[in-house]
Amino acid sequence: MSDRDLAARRLLVVTEEELQHLVLDIHDGPVQNLFAALSQLSLLRARMAALSEAPIECAPALTRAIGLLELSLNDIRSLIGAFHAPEFAGRGLAEIIEDLAVQHETLTGGAVALEIVNPLPVAPLTVKIALYRILQEALSNIHRHAGVNAAAVRAWAEGERLCLEVADAGRGFQPPPLSGPEATERHEHIGLRGMRERAALVNGEICVDSRPGRGTRVRAEIPLNG
Amino acid sequence: MAEKRSVRLVLADDHALVLEGLSALLAAESDLNVVATATDGERLLDALRRFRPDVAVLDLQMPYMDGLTCLQHLRAEGLPVRVLVLSAFGDAHSLRAAVEGGADGFALKTDPPQLTVTAIRQVAAGQMVFPQAARRWLTPSPPSDSDLLSEREQAVLALVAEGKSNAQIAQALGLSENTVKFHLRNLFTKLGVTNRTAAAAQYHRRS
Numbered sequence: 001m002s003d004r005d006l007a008a009r010r011l012l013v014v015t016e017e018e019l020q021h022l023v024l025d026i027h028d029g030p031v032q033n034l035f036a037a038l039s040q041l042s043l044l045r046a047r048m049a050a051l052s053e054a055p056i057e058c059a060p061a062l063t064r065a066i067g068l069l070e071l072s073l074n075d076i077r078s079l080i081g082a083f084h085a086p087e088f089a090g091r092g093l094a095e096i097i098e099d100l101a102v103q104h105e106t107l108t109g110g111a112v113a114l115e116i117v118n119p120l121p122v123a124p125l126t127v128k129i130a131l132y133r134i135l136q137e138a139l140s141n142i143h144r145h146a147g148v149n150a151a152a153v154r155a156w157a158e159g160e161r162l163c164l165e166v167a168d169a170g171r172g173f174q175p176p177p178l179s180g181p182e183a184t185e186r187h188e189h190i191g192l193r194g195m196r197e198r199a200a201l202v203n204g205e206i207c208v209d210s211r212p213g214r215g216t217r218v219r220a221e222i223p224l225n226g
Numbered sequence: 227m228a229e230k231r232s233v234r235l236v237l238a239d240d241h242a243l244v245l246e247g248l249s250a251l252l253a254a255e256s257d258l259n260v261v262a263t264a265t266d267g268e269r270l271l272d273a274l275r276r277f278r279p280d281v282a283v284l285d286l287q288m289p290y291m292d293g294l295t296c297l298q299h300l301r302a303e304g305l306p307v308r309v310l311v312l313s314a315f316g317d318a319h320s321l322r323a324a325v326e327g328g329a330d331g332f333a334l335k336t337d338p339p340q341l342t343v344t345a346i347r348q349v350a351a352g353q354m355v356f357p358q359a360a361r362r363w364l365t366p367s368p369p370s371d372s373d374l375l376s377e378r379e380q381a382v383l384a385l386v387a388e389g390k391s392n393a394q395i396a397q398a399l400g401l402s403e404n405t406v407k408f409h410l411r412n413l414f415t416k417l418g419v420t421n422r423t424a425a426a427a428q429y430h431r432r433s
Binding site: 027028031032033035036037038039040042043046047066070073074076077081084086087098099100101102103105106107 | 241243244246247248250251254287314315316317318319321322334335336337338339340357358359360362
């Protein structure tokens with residue numbers, strides 16, 4: 001492995017650690033305070049409602065403030081909470097994938113049909129991180145763009161490669177080229193590019209198979225030794 | 227008129243503001259009574275031993291002893307308390323750990339606090355309160371002799387799952403409390419569990 005490859009991989013792990021610090025700090029600070037503030041405001045609202053001569057002109061402002069704080073917590077959960085990654089070290093790939101599927105169902109109310117086709121071998125940390133983030137992006141794309149809330153996830157080992165396939169029967173799209181001179185650098189393809197680059201960091205590949213009206217199938221293949 | 231007994235609670239969280247806010251909110255609920263608060267796991271265990279509350283609400287991240295270790299201890303000691311985990315994170319790993327650790331419910335700090343209050347009441351009433359997606363973990367591999375429970379044991383298990391105490395079960399089935407304990411011990415062994423919560427979880431899975 002070249003020095004450049006090694007550096008790229010170290011960067012992957014460091015970036016992941018920094019992201020986790022950020023996510024933890026937000027949950028240890030603002031989330032706790034927002035929850036505490038909401039508790040107090042909810043109490044205040046209940047007390048006001050119980051007054052015989054409630055100052056009615058205050059109620060809408062209070063309700064609005066409560067609504068805004070609830071919205072902030074909800075935003076934190078969907079924007080940042082999803083990036084709270086599991087302990088990658090010491091946990092198997094199958095368990096990590098299953099947890100992510102459940103997490104997605106919990107956050108979105110969607111359904112993920114998960115099939116681990118054969119026992120997955122022990123994978124290096126970098127490969128686990130790459131597959132986790134690729135699956136997360138693929139599921140998130142289905143939730144945001146496909147217009148359906150069901151996804152099918154398959155994972156299997158094939159020789160010295162790990163394969164992951166995420167499919168939906170949603171509205172589909174015309175996938176841009178992800179490699180070669182025509183490869184997309186367009187802003188709206190940032191998620192697809194992210195998946196491509198995460199795969200490339202561990203010498204893997206992403207293939208997106210989709211057509212308008214025909215659903216989408218994302219397939220990642222990563223060499224086991226990264 | 228006989229007043230409905232209020233639910234006795236202990237709250238544990240290392241964020242003082244959360245304890246303060248939630249305590250204040252709960253103080254306004256006439257059927258819920260916070261008897262103690264704790265800012266770490268060790269103090270929570272002390273409070274549980276001392277006050278014998280109906281429900282403990284605990285955060286997973288706490289100093290000295292985290293929520294999960296605390297859960298293990300209180301289940302191992304057989305403290306008869308229902309446990310609602312209250313976490314800032316709804317990630318699957320935390321959920322799974324809570325389910326497998328024998329918690330009765332899971333509430334999120336990113337949801338409105340009123341939902342926590344609702345979850346406390348549900349847990350106090352003997353319900354298991356988890357997101358639909360996490361319920362798969364309530365159903366670990368079934369024990370092979372699960373069908374071998376006697377009719378009496380099945381009746382006891384059904385009442386345990388409703389959150390009934392030994393005394394209530396004894397009364398309902400016309401047995402002595404000692405006989406109920408005897409049946410409980412046998413059905414715990416048959417189900418491969420060590421506490422009522424885990425037995426109730428198995429019951430909900432089988433039914």
